Amino acid sequence: MAYIRKIGLTWYYTVDIGLTLEGKRDQKKKGGFKTKKEAQLAAGKIEDEVASGLYIRETDTTFKEFVAEWLELYSDNVKESTVRVREHEIGCLTRHIGKLTKMKDITIKKYEKSLSALKKEGYAANTLAGIHGTAKMIFKKAMEFRVIRSDPTQYAKLPRVQKTVEELEQETEIPKYLEKEQLSLFLKNAQNRGLEGDYTIFLTLAYTGMRAGELCALKWSDIDFDEHTISITKTYYNPGNKITAYKLQTPKTPSSKRNIEIDDMVIKELQQHQSKQNIVKMEHRKEWHDKKFVFAKTDKNYGYPNYIKFVENRMTRLLKTSKLPEELTPHSLRHTHTSLLAEAGVGLEEIMERLGHSDDEITRKVYLHVTKTKKKEASQKFSELMRNL
Incomplete structure (x- = not known):
């Protein structure tokens, strides 16, 4: 009473x-x-x-204290790269909410002011949406733990971000990729003027459409030389680019785990690459990092997998010597793979499956861009047929 x-x-x-x-x-x-x-x-x-049983006694837990507790629980179930993204987003929020602010004192008004402040700092709409998504997870968990009585993110509205002309143009812009003649020139240059391993690396990327991280994580056990397939089950993670500090993580999405059928030419090149690697491995067997990586270091740090920045630097060099656009990246070879498959008449669903996408707007854009010409040709052929009747 x-x-x-x-x-x-x-x-x-x-x-x-x-x-x-x-x-x-x-x-x-x-x-x-x-x-x-x-x-x-x-x-x-x-x-x-x-x-x-609905009473909640709000505590004096600060934003910093609760976030640390939430992040510890969250980190147990996601990849390290995802945790790094969340940490960055939390850092953005903390600057404006205040790390010593009590959770119970964070109102909708205070939370929306924090988002508005981030908008004024120039953060893009996608970045603000990511920060808001992280905040929603944090405050939802605070509700579950009965730390707060109400969730300030539940009815909060994201500030509208006026897109620049450049951003609007990029929304409709097709990502850059190599045309088939350019790809042929690039691969020939890799074969004739590339450094050790360049041709095998870029032939594999171009003919499979795999991500650079998937390539760096590839092991010999992932390649079935009899069935001509490559199994994608992991990706490489090494934000500091320290060769010996790499980690292998699960693929980017569930659909990223897949088997890719590969051409005879790629199989033969990989077999030759394996033979060359075995010679170096025997010469340095005492210091070889024997984890069976396909694209392993053969100078210093013997046997360790090449890192993504290494692949990017090698590609930039080859683009320069080929007089091709130097802003292209290994990821551009995925778009190149998409465009050539579309040109060859492969359906969008099959391309998505090969690339490891359940759905992807950029892949769709490239596909529609390439097949647009074919649709025009079909219309013209129909008209010609009717005129000849």
């Missing part, structure tokens, strides 16, 4: 809400009510919540 009393000019209530962790009587006290009836009504609401 609530205890109501008057202190000075205002009324206060005291309500029993259960026991503390130490087994002592726990009470909720609040004052400042102008009338006894106001205090009774407020106390009655608390009593009803306690009786129904």
Whole structure:
């Protein structure tokens, strides 16, 4: 039963809400009510919540403290690269919410002001959406842990970001890739003027459409030389580009785990590459990092997998010597693979499956761009057919 009393000019209530962790009587006290009836009504609401099990006693937990607890739980179920993204987004929020701000004091208004401040700093709409998504996960968990009574992100609205002309143009812009004649020139240059391993690396990327991280993580056990397939089951992770500090992680998405059929020419090149690698491996067998990587270092750090930046640097060199656009990247070879498959008449669904996408807007754009010409040709052929009747 609530205890109501008057202190000075205002009324206060005291309500029993259960026991503390130490087994002592726990009470909720609040004052400042102008009338006894106001205090009774407020106390009655608390009593009803306690009786129904819905009462939440908000704690003085700070944003920094709760985020650290949430991040520890979150990190157990996701890849390290994902955790790094969340840490960056949390850092953006913390600057404006304040690391010492109590969770219970973060209102919708305060939260929306934080998002508006980030918008003024120039963050793009996609980045703000990512920050908001992380915040929603944090405050949802705070509700589950009964740290707060209401979720400030639940009805919060993201600030509208006016897109620049460049951003609007990029939305419709087709990603850059190599035309088939350019790809042929690039691969010939890799074969004739490339550094050790260049031709095998870029032939594999171009003929499979795999990601650079998937290529760096590839092991000999992933290649079935009899069935002419490559199995993609992992990806390479090494943000610091320290050769010996790499990690292997699960693929980017569930659909990224796949088997890719490969051409005879690629199989033969990989077999030759394996033979050359075995010679170096025998010469340095005592120091060889024997984890069976296909694209392994053969100078220093013998046997360790090549890192993604290494592949990017090698490609930039070859593009320069081939007089091809130097802004292209290993990922551009995925778009090149898409364009050539589309030109060869392979369906979009089959291309998506080969690339390890359940759905991807960029792949769709490249496919539609390439097949647009074929659709025009089909229309023209139909018209010609009717005119000849």
